[in-house]
Amino acid sequence: MKAYGQFCPLAQATQLLCERWTLLIVREFIAGSTRYSELQKGVPLMSPTLLSTRLKQLVKAGVITMKSESGKNHYELTKAGIELKPVVELLGAWGHRWAQTNLDEGDLDAGLLMWDMRRSVDPAVFPQNRIVVQFEYPDAPKGAHDWWLISEDGIIDLCLSDPGYEVDILIKSSLADMTAVWTCQRPFKQAVECGDIKVMGDKKLASNLQDWLKSSLLSRLGSLEELPKLNWVV
Structure with a gap:
């Protein structure tokens, strides 16, 4: 530059x-x-x-x-x-509030979405034993339709190929709908109630699903009524 x-x-x-x-x-x-x-x-x-x-x-x-x-x-x-952490967080939150555009096909990426989920989910919400959540995106590019998030002993793993474990929760959604939920543009509960996101499997585990998945950190910060103030304590 x-x-x-x-x-x-x-x-x-x-x-x-x-x-x-x-x-x-x-x-x-x-x-x-x-x-x-x-x-x-x-x-x-x-x-x-x-x-x-x-x-x-x-x-x-x-x-x-x-x-x-x-x-x-x-x-x-x-x-x-x-x-730089508070700077990046504040810039991301600002982008969510003021620079967000309607998601089009060029902004959708199943791999990036699932990778962001993998590192953002809260494993403490589910039991320590193995819990498998499968995601199906029918509209994703070939080779990126099915994903598995595995929560076990406080560790989250992401698989693009079937790990061979019994699936506890199956989630079916378009890539656009799940991305909108993940970036706080649409409530998860609303998408489920409208049928745009379908959740099947263990009802008890599914009831805690939103607390487990949460959403993108930068989008959550941007959804606050006021942007967070910079905290320079390291």
Whole structure:
């Protein structure tokens, strides 16, 4: 990105952070991703070459650090990176309130949706024993129709191929309807009552489904009556 040629701290910050994809990579780190493969799932349309370039830029700028364990590399946010958390959350919440557009086909991505669900669900809502929730998206691209979220011993796993376990809850929905619910554009209960989202299986578990799935953090923040104030305590 061409430099602004200004000493202003905002200009200096945006020179680093406002290049294409950079803030989305920072979002992935804040959401808990530490490995290259995890980052790819959060930015699936980003080329591997560009992702590697942006990671090198963030390391050089001191936003992240790269470490190696058992021959495998992983990344961690530095203090500078951690201090970006309230900025990213506030910007995402602002985007939900003021920059949200009607979801069209180009904005829908089953893989990104399920990956975001996988890291956002609350495993404490379900029992410690294995609970399997299957999602069916008939309108998703070939190879992305069926997904399985598995909750067991406080750990959430995501499968694109049938893991072979008994399914406790089956959810059928269009990709657009589930995405609208996940981004707080539509209440889950309303979508179920209208029949746009169908929930089948264990009724007791299904009654806690909304507490387990929650919704996108940035969308939840954006749905508040007032945007949260920045909290710089690290």
